[in-house]
Amino acid sequence: MPRAFAKVILFGEHAVVHGRTAFAAALDRGATSSGRRVEGASRLDLRAWNKVVFEGQADDDVARAFGAVLAEVGGDGAVDVTIDVQVPGGAGLGCSAAIAVALARAIAEARGVALDDRRAAECANAWERVFHGNPSGVDGAVAAHGGVIKFRRGEASIHPVVPGGVMELCVGYTGEPSSTKSMVESVARQLARRPEVVERTFDGIDTLAIKAAEAIKAGRWYEVGQMMDLNHALLTSLMVSTESLERICHAARDAGAMGAKLTGGGGGGCAIALAPGKTDAVLAAWKGIGIEGFVARIGSPIVSREAMP
Numbered sequence: 321m322p323r324a325f326a327k328v329i330l331f332g333e334h335a336v337v338h339g340r341t342a343f344a345a346a347l348d349r350g351a352t353s354s355g356r357r358v359e360g361a362s363r364l365d366l367r368a369w370n371k372v373v374f375e376g377q378a379d380d381d382v383a384r385a386f387g388a389v390l391a392e393v394g395g396d397g398a399v400d401v402t403i404d405v406q407v408p409g410g411a412g413l414g415c416s417a418a419i420a421v422a423l424a425r426a427i428a429e430a431r432g433v434a435l436d437d438r439r440a441a442e443c444a445n446a447w448e449r450v451f452h453g454n455p456s457g458v459d460g461a462v463a464a465h466g467g468v469i470k471f472r473r474g475e476a477s478i479h480p481v482v483p484g485g486v487m488e489l490c491v492g493y494t495g496e497p498s499s500t501k502s503m504v505e506s507v508a509r510q511l512a513r514r515p516e517v518v519e520r521t522f523d524g525i526d527t528l529a530i531k532a533a534e535a536i537k538a539g540r541w542y543e544v545g546q547m548m549d550l551n552h553a554l555l556t557s558l559m560v561s562t563e564s565l566e567r568i569c570h571a572a573r574d575a576g577a578m579g580a581k582l583t584g585g586g587g588g589g590c591a592i593a594l595a596p597g598k599t600d601a602v603l604a605a606w607k608g609i610g611i612e613g614f615v616a617r618i619g620s621p622i623v624s625r626e627a628m629p
């Protein structure tokens with residue numbers, strides 16, 4: 321069954337849109353799909369936790385994005401695709417890219433077209449352009465490839481990174497839907513208004529992403545945690561954090577996390593906390609303030625492309 325991964329961005333969101341490094345990791349959940357050739361028009365059914373979100377071919381963004389992926393995959397023939405997604409949308413967890421990669425793989429399978437990870441990620445970018453205008457491509461790359469990757473926009477290849485141990489992360493959801501598009505647009509406006517300050521912020525994030533990759537490879541979690549806090553501070557200076565994201569990060573640090581930051585577009589959505597040996601304490605602290613969370617073990621073999629059926 322075609323599959324694709326949801327993800328967390330460990331370092332580098334927003335700066336990656338402007339050519340800096342991002343560092344992202346696949347989650348052990350995402351989207352699955354199935355497709356078959358049909359007569360007549362192509363159809364897309366989208367379900368989240370088995371509940372129908374979208375059915376058929378309405379005249380809206382989903383239909384346009386579906387058309388873009390059908391064209392990008394290539395081959396011909398109408399297809400009927402069903403996708404099941406296991407992460408909330410608008411939460412900064414790469415739900416949309418996971419849907420797009422699972423969709424592209426189902427279309428390719430039904431049409432008998434070969435589609436490697438790089439092409440699957442390109443198909444996700446075609447889908448993402450409809451919804452969020454200027455995607456860096458990091459979500460599509462990790463959705464297609466899985467594992468832990470270092471990514472730079474425009475580079476032909478992605479760089480897989482092997483963590484020096486399993487990274488115990490807690491993911492906390494504010495419950496507030498975030499719009500990646502409006503956050504990316506807001507950062508672009510700040511860049512146009514104060515280029516010298518914002519470019520320096522992006523450079524700071526870039527340095528953190530590169531240094532963090534080394535620390536993660538070596539399993540130096542204390543350093544990684546500190547860099548997460550710094551990355552979060554720089555994202556806050558770009559005004560993509562919210563009160564709820566701040567509360568989640570503070571509560572996690574108070575409960576023993578080594579570092580915490582928002583993940584993804586911000587403006588709501590999720591935060592992550594690095595909490596080796598403290599995941600239960602962090603989840604309990606979040607529960608106490610009404611925040612739902614889960615544990616993600618980054619670097620465990622289950623979230624690599626090789627583990628896919």
Ligand code: PMV
Nearest residue numbers: 333334412414455456584585
């Ligand atoms: O909110 P998400 O999961 O789509 O993450 C987007 C990451 C950004 O850097 C904000 C945008 C992008 O295209 O890279």
